[in-house]
Amino acid sequence: MLLYQEIRQYLFALIAEHPELKKLPSERELLEKFNSTRITVREALTRLEAEGIIYRQNRKGWFICPPRLKWDPVKKVNFYQLAQEQHFTPLTQLVSFETTAASEVINDAFELGPPGEFHRISRVRSLDERPVMVEEIYCLASQFDDLQHKPLEGSITTIFEQDYGVNVTHERSSLIVTAIPDDKAELLNVNKGALCLKIIRQRFNQLDKLIDYNLEYWVHSTIEIEVDSK
Amino acid sequence: MLLYQEIRQYLFALIAEHPELKKLPSERELLEKFNSTRITVREALTRLEAEGIIYRQNRKGWFICPPRLKWDPVKKVNFYQLAQEQHFTPLTQLVSFETTAASEVINDAFELGPPGEFHRISRVRSLDERPVMVEEIYCLASQFDDLQHKPLEGSITTIFEQDYGVNVTHERSSLIVTAIPDDKAELLNVNKGALCLKIIRQRFNQLDKLIDYNLEYWVHSTIEIEVDSK
DNA sequence: CAGTGGTCTAGACCACGAT
DNA sequence: TCGTGGTCTAGACCACTGG
Missing domain, CATH: 3.40.1410.10 (Chorismate lyase-like)
Known part of the structure; x- marks a missing residue:
């Protein structure tokens, strides 16, 4: 599996298993966890964003979407x-x-x-x-x-x-x-x-x-x- | 103005001025034209894609969207x-x-x-x-x-x-x-x-x-x- | 075969947010 | 002041498309 897909999967599961979670780990925490780079981590994040599962706030971080x-x-x-x-x-x-x-x-x-x-x-x-x-x-x-x-x-x-x-x-x-x-x-x-x-x-x-x-x-x-x- | 915004503007104008155009220049042509890198060129392209103005076909290139x-x-x-x-x-x-x-x-x-x-x-x-x-x-x-x-x-x-x-x-x-x-x-x-x-x-x-x-x-x-x- | 986009590395500097 | 995401450089290898 592609690395960004793995990161996506990990975050997807993280969100599913922690309904109380509001904010995701920072991009730099994630790249360390996966021994990767920001480009790849951000690829995973922007996919989840496109799916409507997470959203970002400028320079504040990535957050989990409430219901629509x-x-x-x-x-x-x-x-x-x-x-x-x-x-x-x-x-x-x-x-x-x-x-x-x-x-x-x-x-x-x-x-x-x-x-x-x-x-x-x-x-x-x-x-x-x-x-x-x-x-x-x-x-x-x-x-x-x-x-x-x-x-x-x-x-x-x-x-x-x-x-x-x-x-x-x-x-x-x-x-x-x-x-x-x-x-x-x-x-x-x-x-x-x-x-x-x-x-x-x-x-x-x-x-x-x-x-x-x-x-x-x-x-x-x-x-x-x-x-x-x- | 940000570089990827400039590239976006350029492409936007290119599309507006050439209604008969079907396909965009390749990413590598664009990065040479703007003395930039693929990351930045692709930032511009994915924005236009999100806007619904262009679309890509796997490894074929970027194309201009027909009417909806x-x-x-x-x-x-x-x-x-x-x-x-x-x-x-x-x-x-x-x-x-x-x-x-x-x-x-x-x-x-x-x-x-x-x-x-x-x-x-x-x-x-x-x-x-x-x-x-x-x-x-x-x-x-x-x-x-x-x-x-x-x-x-x-x-x-x-x-x-x-x-x-x-x-x-x-x-x-x-x-x-x-x-x-x-x-x-x-x-x-x-x-x-x-x-x-x-x-x-x-x-x-x-x-x-x-x-x-x-x-x-x-x-x-x-x-x-x-x-x-x- | 050469050219394309898909994926990825390993950094950098910046503006802005939280403290 | 330090951590965050925003932007960007300069490459790399790969799978697939087209001629």
Whole structure:
């Protein structure tokens, strides 16, 4: 068996046998144990990372992943409720609020002719103090005047409904596996190039008019999608 | 800027500017161009791989990813139809057929008491000659007698319906990002530890009885999930 | 056969974290 | 201050691919 596979096996068993374990031995401890080098040890570690079994924190070490949040994109459940049902402690933090022009892709999604002005809300969501998702929400500045003074760490849907009388009736989500953009990686406290599930959610009103355009980047090991269909 | 980031940028631009390009320069060409080493060049390449922009074929080189297949897990569309609508040439190949006991997880999913006997169908699906997904289908041997003599490279659903009068009425899918198991990596002609979207599909009849249990491993860069919800 | 990526050695210096 | 992972050098041998 390949050396990095042996190291992987060893760590896999270590994790299985010690459910209380939070942190792995350091890379240098491992290379001594296996008479190897950092390259090889890191090969084993990055495989386990790709599998969603461990994750790293910049210069702090390698840690074992807690269970994934299960989420059904078809059902409308808010993040707080979902997290609490699954015994996580949720937290949403506002990163930034701007009112500005948006990229062509987003402008086009709103089917505007000339470039429009948008609110851009950036937030980070955490479970048990671990950042798991960063999102960017775009909506029309003209439609949601004074949005910056609303409680933006709570449910945006609720603000749309209660403060603006705007109801989301249906949405379209697109999911791909990719790498987290560098600027978002920092917010999530993960290394650059880390894997994510990128979700683009477009939410519409009953007239099929786009209400908001939402970019979500989930740390890949923190989420599991569950969908029912008939 | 970090050296591997520069190399990544260079390759990213190279790909953007040459839409007809299929294959990247070799690792050794790149390290000479950047006066660097293979470790660093490979860092850049694996980042692009994680992003789903390039993929490798064992000892053949690094290649540029074609567009992703878009799939809606809620709608029931078969693979052939889906692929053709999106201008791919689909192919399904039977890898193996066995009748055997299954793992505890699968046995439990069928809500059997004592371990049951299962058919286990393994298939590989390709788009334009590139393997994109490997699947294992489990169903009860007692329910689908003589299944091995049916055309197993076509639609299993159709066989269930037409040959056995068994209709699937609803299903439950679970999706996670993980690494492809080594035995499946070989079938997909990707390197060990490559990323995948793992989909577990459980399909039921109108009485909520499980008909089949389906494990799908999609090469992560080949698929995009699209879901509508109301 | 030459060229490719897969695996591996044996180091190095750095920025940042915990203390 | 010391330990951590992040980045990088300069090689090596191997298995497999392609011509």
